[in-house]
Amino acid sequence: MRNYHISKHNSFYAIGLSYKKADAEVRGKFSLDVPSIDHIMVKAQDLGIDGLLAISTCNRTELYGFAQHPYQLIKLLCEETQGTVEEFQEVAYVYKNHDAISHMFKVGTGLDSQILGDFEIISQIKQGFYRSKKHEMANPFLERLCNQVIQASKRIKNETELSSGATSVAFASVKYILDNVTDISNKNILLFGTGKIGRNTCENLIKHSNNSHITLINRTREKAEAIAGKFKLTVKDYGDLQTEIRKTDILVVATGAQLPTISKNLIYAKKPLLILDLSVPKNVSDDVLELENVSLVHLDQLSQITDETLVQRKKDVPKAQIIIDEVKKDFLKWLETRKFAPVINALKQKLTVMKAEEIDFHSKKLSDFNQDQAEIISERIIQKITKQFANHLKRSEVDTEDSLELIQKVFQLEINSK
Structure with missing residues (x-):
């Protein structure tokens, strides 16, 4: 495999962990909030890492960046989270250069999502890139790569059925409620946390359950009121949480806290209570299961729900792959050109300096010397020579690094590394 890196000393790596090998508890240890991502960016800059992107969702935490060794990125992640290097190595993956590029395309287009075709990740990539840019850690390579992944994602949404139908974590939670709770339209539902998953769950609940007994609680009341107003739902204060849990039949927890927000001591369950925890790290403590009437379902169990929609989606994976390959090919072509552009320039x-010296020499030596014609002819020769070299470097069977080195030696070129 050929190397796709910008400098001789650094390679491009993707390091991370996902739902495939790490359960919610382990993923929770490595999850990153915005301040943690900002800390990582600052530390990376001090270490001289050129280009870094961090993403953290309920399904995965990943760093994409340039380093001499992937351990530099692993250390950054482990120092900023609750997880250890040993725990990381048990469940982690490390991709380098071309494989790291391919991995980002797969992740960003929903092919690696816990529920196939769930495109929530693309907003995380955009947000991650925004943070990288803010800390001046977004080099042209990362900018181009993120843009191409976003482009592939848009094309897959528009040209395939990969994201058709309502299948997402939010929908899976509603499907679970519909399949397991009888007389749903008369049950009381309490939604705690109104982030993106909470909002989507709320919309799906209203659409599919024909239930208006939904109460919203959020630490910031205004956020809950903005959603409640749209659907004419009840909003209660954060201080009323314990009272509202007493009244409810179904509690959906979608908060973004780093520690559990719901535990046994908040619950007084005289009737059956179903709790759905849609958060990573887990926001519902396992001790709730010690209570007789309580049942608890976590995001990872919900994601195993499959239906006809997913079967339909799987059929479109080959189409999505063709689009990814097309967009990725464009990116790699740009990358190759970027690699040898400084040498060609x-x-x-x-050659232009040589031309000027020769024209100056002959204009003094020959009385009838036509400088304009000489300029045109020599300029055309320079264009043809540089084009020959560029075409040579573009050929897939050529070892680009060796050729670039040889061209620099033969012509004694001084390349500005920046």
């Missing part, structure tokens, strides 16, 4: 400058 330096070669052009060198």
Whole structure:
């Protein structure tokens, strides 16, 4: 495999863990909030890492960046989270150069999502890139890569059925409620946490359950009121949480806290209570299961729900792959050109200096010397020579690094590394 890296000393790595090998508890240890991502960016800058992107969702935590060794990125992640290097190594993956690029395309287009075709991840990539840019850690490579992944994701949404139908974590939770709770339209539902998953769950609940007995609680009341107003739902204060849990039949927890927000001591269950925890790290403590009437379902169990929608989606994976391959090919072509552009430019400058010296010499030596014609002819020769070299470097069977080194030696070129 050929190397796709910008500098001789650094390679491009993707390091991370996902739902595939790490359960919610382990993923929770490595999850990153915005301040943690900002800390990682600052530390990376001090270490001289050129280009870094961090993403953290309920399904995965990943760092994409340039380093001499992937351990530099692993250490950054472990120092900023609750997880240890040993725990990380048990469940982690590390991809390098071309494989790291391919991995980001797969993740960003929903092919690696816990529920196939769930495109929530693309907003995380956009947000991650925004944070990288803010800390001046978004180099042209990362910018181009993120843009191409976003482009592939848009094309897959528009040209395939990969995201058709309502299948997402939010929908899976509602499907679970519909399949397991009788007389749903008369049950009391309490939604605690109104982030993206909470909002989507709320919309799906209203659409599919024909239930208006939904109460919202959020630490910031205004956020809950903004959603409640749209659907004419009840909003209660955070201080009323314990009272409202007493009244409810179904509690959906979708908070973004780093520690459990719901535990046994908050619950007084005289009737059956179903709790759905849609958070990573887990926001419902396992001790609730010690209570007789309580049943608890976590996101990872919900994600195993499959239906006809997913069967339909799987059929469109090959179509999605073709789109990814097309967009990725464009990116790699750009990357190759970017790699040898400084050498070709330096070669052009060198030949232009030679041309100027020769024209100056002959204009003094020959009385009938036509400088304009000489300029046109020699300029065309320079274009043809540089084009030959560029075409040579673009050929897939050519070892680009060796060729670039040889061109620099032969023409004694000085390349500005920046």
